[in-house]
Amino acid sequence: AQSVTQLGSHVSVSEGALVLLRCNYSSSVPPYLFWYVQYPNQGLQLLLKYTSAATLVKGINGFEAEFKKSETSFHLTKPSAHMSDAAEYFCAVRAYSGAGSYQLTFGKGTKLSVIP
């Protein structure tokens, strides 16, 4: 079964500092991995996805993530945090749900706070 684990339910960084949000996956097949962001009182929106092409994936708002098979990781980074990056971030992996159908399995989320 496919699953993801996000390390740290809450991360605080100073404005301008590096953002690093951790995600490790477990998958018996080559994984398809996703990062989503959720702003307060909104639904989730896609930041970026890894679908077995380039291991370094660039997303929206200056975020990127690197797929590392040896470490089973897909950490999300941004060189310089902005106040507008304060949100909750979810890592997800494509998983088989039966009857020839697939869904995404989500981690528990990491809430990012940005300190002025």
Add this chain to the structure above:
Amino acid sequence: DVKVTQSSRYLVKRTGEKVFLECVQDMDHENMFWYRQDPGLGLRLIYFSYDVKMKEKGDIPEGYSVSREKKERFSLILESASTNQTSMYLCASIRRDGYNEQFFGPGTRLTVL
């Protein structure tokens, strides 16, 4: 550019009322989902459907039912609302093969008094 819509953003109901939450997607996706989201618990899957009239229980189906009469519409029903069902409810859809992203609605914040 709206892809997944939910019938209400905010809803206040009383204990014991029957509650309908509706979700519509315009991407012709086969799979649709209902989640609830509570602080510290992440997204918890209530029910999902991979075809019209088909439904599968997720992790926390107790107290909920669903209906999918048309491909684009997936309804969540609280037969008799209780205060512990106060939560944010999110609908989502994805293509059957799961290669592309899962799209989410804006969410419905339900308060049961």
